[in-house]
Amino acid sequence: xxxxxxxxxxxxxxxxxxxxxxxxxxxxxxxxxxxEGYRYIPAGESWTRSDGVVFAGEMIAxxxxxxxxxxxxxxxxxxxxxxxxxALSEIxxxxxxxx
Amino acid sequence: MSEMVPLYGxxxxxxxxAALTVKAPAGCTVTVSKDxxxxxxxxxxxxxxxxxGLGTGTWxxxxxxxxxxxxxxxxxxxxxxxxxxxAFATINVSYPAGSTCxxxxxxxxxxxxxxGGTWACVVPNAGDWVISLDSGFRETVSIVQDGQMETLNQxxxxxxxxxxxxxxxxxxxxxYTHYNxxxxxxxxxxxxxxxxxxxxxxxxxxxxxxxxxxxxxxxxDLEVTGAxxxxxxxxxxxxxxxxxxxxxxxxxxxxxxxxxxIPIDVSSVDGNVYIAVFVQTSEACSGYLYNCWGE
Numbered sequence: 001x002x003x004x005x006x007x008x009x010x011x012x013x014x015x016x017x018x019x020x021x022x023x024x025x026x027x028x029x030x031x032x033x034x035x036e037g038y039r040y041i042p043a044g045e046s047w048t049r050s051d052g053v054v055f056a057g058e059m060i061a062x063x064x065x066x067x068x069x070x071x072x073x074x075x076x077x078x079x080x081x082x083x084x085x086x087a088l089s090e091i092x093x094x095x096x097x098x099x
Numbered sequence: 100m101s102e103m104v105p106l107y108g109x110x111x112x113x114x115x116x117a118a119l120t121v122k123a124p125a126g127c128t129v130t131v132s133k134d135x136x137x138x139x140x141x142x143x144x145x146x147x148x149x150x151x152g153l154g155t156g157t158w159x160x161x162x163x164x165x166x167x168x169x170x171x172x173x174x175x176x177x178x179x180x181x182x183x184x185x186a187f188a189t190i191n192v193s194y195p196a197g198s199t200c201x202x203x204x205x206x207x208x209x210x211x212x213x214x215g216g217t218w219a220c221v222v223p224n225a226g227d228w229v230i231s232l233d234s235g236f237r238e239t240v241s242i243v244q245d246g247q248m249e250t251l252n253q254x255x256x257x258x259x260x261x262x263x264x265x266x267x268x269x270x271x272x273x274x275y276t277h278y279n280x281x282x283x284x285x286x287x288x289x290x291x292x293x294x295x296x297x298x299x300x301x302x303x304x305x306x307x308x309x310x311x312x313x314x315x316x317x318x319x320d321l322e323v324t325g326a327x328x329x330x331x332x333x334x335x336x337x338x339x340x341x342x343x344x345x346x347x348x349x350x351x352x353x354x355x356x357x358x359x360x361i362p363i364d365v366s367s368v369d370g371n372v373y374i375a376v377f378v379q380t381s382e383a384c385s386g387y388l389y390n391c392w393g394e
Contacts, residue, residue: 026349039364043353053316053362058351061364066339066347 001028003035009047010063011038026060031076037064116152117176123148123162123184133158146185160184188242190220192230193252193394195313199233234310235266236393253318253392256309256374260289268306275304275373277343279380284388293333293376295325295384303388304341304375312369314393319350319361319376325385326354333386335363337374347372352386365393 004012004019012019013032022042027035041047041057048054055061062069121129121142129148130139133156140148142162157175162184174182194200196216202209204226211218222228222242231237236254255263262269270291272283277300284303285292293301311317319335326332332354338346350363365372374391378384 043351049364049366051315053364055362055364056353058353059349059363061348061350062367065367065369067370070339 001025003027003040005040005042009039009041009045011035011040024060031073033072034069034076037062037066037069037072039063116154118179119150119153119158119160119174119176120179120181121148121150121160121162121184122146122182127162127184129160129162129184131158131160185245187224187245188222188247188249190222190228190230190240190242190249190251192218192220193250194218194232194254195234195393197313200230202228202230204228234313237265252394254314254394255390255392256305256317257291257388257391259389260287266307266309270303271306272302272304274306275302275341275343275375277302277377281343281377284376284378287387289389291376291388293378293384293386293388295327295378295381297380297382300343300377300380302343302375302377304336304377305373308339308371308373310371311365311393315364315366316394317363317365317374318390318392318394319352319363319388320358320390321352321361321376322358322387322389323352323354323356323385324387325383326356327379327381327383328354331379331381332384333376333378333388335361335374335376337363337365337368337372339370339372341373341375343375343377358387358389360390 002021002023004015004021006012006019013035015021022040024040039061041055041059043058046054046056119131123129123142123146125142125144125146127142128139129142130137131150138150140150142148153176155177157173159173160182174180190202192200194216197214199214200211200218202220202222207223209220225242228240228242229237230240230251232254238251238254240249240251256267257263257270272281275281280299282299282301284301291303321333323332333352335350336343336346337348348363350361352361376388378386
């Protein structure tokens with residue numbers, strides 16, 4: 001999928017016109033809130049943290065508390081499952097096979 | 100305090116009373132006190148401070164400044180006396196703030212005065228001093244000579260062949276899962292060897308989850324000896340479980356041949372995590388893990 005990274009290498013779902021597009025499969029299946037809690041440093045580039053430590057790409061690491069991101073992803077998956085089950089139920093009704 | 104001031108109770112004038120010769124680091128202020136009365140001298144360039152005319156009894160001695168503050172010693176003087184306030188050696192420890200840090204040689208145990216993250220640990224004798232954190236990390240510092248100064252700021256998960264089992268439980272592929280079959284990386288005397296294949300991944304990861312809550316960076320010292328492309332060789336992952344496909348952090352070592360130390364940002368990670376290294380599915384990929392530590 002395509003994501004966008006800002007000058008601080010934080011990930012975004014949409015481009016505000018200043019960001020760089022990158023293609024990665026790391027976030028396939030992940031919700032927007034999860035993706036936007038991450039920092040992605042492409043191979044060949046580097047990011048300097050505020051304390052001076054330099055991190056080289058390719059590095060994919062959260063900048064938000066990962067437990068919050070995990071909770072958002074679990075809620076996203078729960079909603080997706082509910083939608084699938086609803087859609088399946090409607091199909092079964094249409095086919096006259098619902099119990 | 101002037102030496103010429105007559106001090107009641109000290110025997111005065113240097114003509115009576117005992118002489119106390121104190122060894123301390125040159126430039127330190129040496130203080131002797133008894134019954135609320137205090138006298139100070141600065142240790143000379145030879146590291147000696149002499150107090151004359153002291154009355155008999157129990158005196159408390161301390162030294163401050165220049166190198167370190169010594170713990171108070173008490174001495175009972177009945178005649179001329181000699182004391183030594185010099186520390187044997189210093190271990191300057193940097194540890195994750197919020198942690199409890201202790202040092203022991205099996206006989207003497209000391210605890211850092213606070214959890215601020217820095218401790219000038221003054222040890223009183225030679226020996227192997229084990230510096231430990233409440234999270235389970237520990238390092239051994241060997242002190243062999245008077246005046247030795249050491250720095251400790253790396254808390255190892257793997258150290259040139261040592262698997263640091265007291266915190267990692269060992270390094271293994273057992274328990275880890277991936278969409279490709281996993282194989283055990285080869286453990287050599289001072290490193291772990293990874294060799295890629297087209298159908299499986301060799302992996303070595305911590306048996307136990309590690310509490311890295313107070314670390315901001317995990318460092319991995321590895322060597323890439325073979326790569327499939329500019330960025331496909333070894334990969335480091337960190338996660339709350341052992342499913343490689345669902346790891347929280349992924350860091351590629353890059354395809355450049357050679358040894359390097361790779362920092363990984365864990366400043367937004369708390370709790371207990373698994374850390375693993377694996378080689379990409381290609382016979383062209385290979386490398387070694389030498390060290391892994393947190394700061």
